[in-house]
Amino acid sequence: SAVISQKPSRDICQRGTSLTIQCQVDSQVTMMFWYRQQPGQSLTLIATANQGSEATYESGFVIDKFPISRPNLTFSTLTVSNMSPEDSSIYLCSVVPNTGELFFGEGSRLTVL
Amino acid sequence: EDQVTQSPEALRLQEGESSSLNCSYTVSGLRGLFWYRQDPGKGPEFLFTLYSAGEEKEKERLKATLTKKESFLHITAPKPEDSATYLCAVLDYGQNFVFGPGTRLSVLP
Incomplete structure (x- = not known):
C-alpha cells in the first residue's frame, strides 16, 4: 500500500485566484494521478504525472488551467488557476505502487466563491 | 470505450x-x-482487487465476486458503520482506470 498526504485538506478561495495542492507519498512511485470529484459525482481523471516527463492531460483539461509539477518520485503539485465557482470540487492525488492497486489521498476540498 | 455502471x-x-x-x-x-x-x-479507501472471472475476495462483512461482465459486492448483516459510497473501477491493458458512478449505501440502526 501507500500513504498519501495532501495539503490543504480544504480551502475557500476567491474567484480569479489560484491554489496549489501538494501531494506527498511515503514511498517512491512512478505513476501519480490527479482526479477531480465534483459534488455528487464520481471521479474524473485530470492528468497523469510521471517523474521526469510532462504531465499528460485528459480531454477537457489543459495545462494552463491545471499546471502540474512532479519534481521527484514522492511529490507532486496541482495548481488550479484563475478559479471560478465551477472549480469547486474535491481534488484527489492517487498513486500506483508496486502492488498494482490505485491508492488515494484524503483529498483537498476546494470551494470557490 | 471502457464503461462502468453501478x-x-x-x-x-x-x-x-x-x-x-x-x-x-x-x-x-x-x-x-x-x-x-x-x-x-x-478520498476513496481501497477494498479489493479482482483479476479473473470466478475470483472472490472477502473482508469482514464484505465479499466481492467477478464474472466476465460484472462484479458484485455482497454485504452480509451490515452495520450502520458500513454506510458509505461504494465505487467500482476497472483497469484496462492501456493502464487506464475507469470509475463507475458509485452506489450510496445507508444502513439504518
Missing part, C-alpha cells in the same frame, strides 16, 4: 439486512476490477 444508485438497508451491489463493465481488456469505499469528504 446499480442501484442508492440503497437503504436495515441493520442486519444483507444485500448486493452490482458493477457492470465493458472493457477492451480487463487487467483488474477494483472496489473502493468512500466516506463523505474523504
